[in-house]
Amino acid sequence: MAIPKLTAKGTSVANKERVDTRVERTRTTVLAHTYDLLVQDGFSGVSIDEIARRSGVAKTTIYRHWPTRTRLLLDACSKLGVNLEIPTQGTFETDLRQVLTDVAQRLENAGWAKVLPSIMDASERDPDVAKVQTLLQTIWAAPVVRIVEDAVARGEIRPGTDADVVAAEALGPLYYRRWFSRQHIDPALLDRIVTNLCRSLTDAR
């Protein structure tokens, strides 16, 4: 049975699409301004008042889309550092080197590197934020997990390799440099991580 293209009140599909587009544009505007404020002031520094002022979207409209400040912030966080490329053309070693080089570059330049500690801080006190942070980390670790799984599937590294453990071993030292010791992530460190992981995952098979 064909679904009528017009409602009883004459709202056409084209009109519905225009409304959807406008709603989508409002959401995108609010999220973009929220993201900018997150990078500038961190998770705890962002207020709905300031987002409304900057975006020109009324507070009531913002609250219609996101019932709480936390929900809006978490939605904006999910935009942080996405679009990580996953190389799948090379060997485990070249793929891993490419991913870690990319992560190191982002850690030293991307806006989310400045925001993340404020999310981690909020996570210590708010289980909802902690859940989202864990999810974000799953997204950021996905390229490492993927190349481990591919390399296992190709028979290149040991079957049963725990990709989560490899992610901790590969990303942990880079994160340590960026956020804890606040030292430059030098190529020698990347080299050691790649070499040692390759050796420990291919040896003793």
Place this chain on the structure above:
Amino acid sequence: MAIPKLTAKGTSVANKERVDTRVERTRTTVLAHTYDLLVQDGFSGVSIDEIARRSGVAKTTIYRHWPTRTRLLLDACSKLGVNLEIPTQGTFETDLRQVLTDVAQRLENAGWAKVLPSIMDASERDPDVAKVQTLLQTIWAAPVVRIVEDAVARGEIRPGTDADVVAAEALGPLYYRRWFSRQHIDPALLDRIVTNLCRSLTDAR
């Protein structure tokens, strides 16, 4: 020339010591309450008003000892997680395993593990806090650096080993689990770190 034991106004050495002791007690009380509040509310959540209320020490007195809120917080931070034991009795492998087991235990239980993200967050915006955070990390990494240096001195691991790199490789994955992926630091991960570091630092000499 002997320094007079009494001042013109008759303040005895014993009196001077009593004053010093009282001053010291005030400082200790304020720092202890600041530390507790840091663990509870994080770096940005602590106010001098609340510290004064809890400690019973007047705000004017607090400001006489620490000219700014930041100086007081940084002073309290320097108490975080100190007294790390440095094992120096075993081999590089047994010493490293003991240090990492100890760190893993502290990461999952110590109060400073909850506070650190708030300090990291403040570091992103305040260079003075960043300097203190780097210093704190130097203190926390000291046991790893020390056992690397000792093992090099004994000829057990490769000469010229960069202890800072080893600290990043050893501690990074544990920190990753505690603060980023928020997963348990399981003994299998500790095992892999110790085994791989030992192999990469003793091989190919």
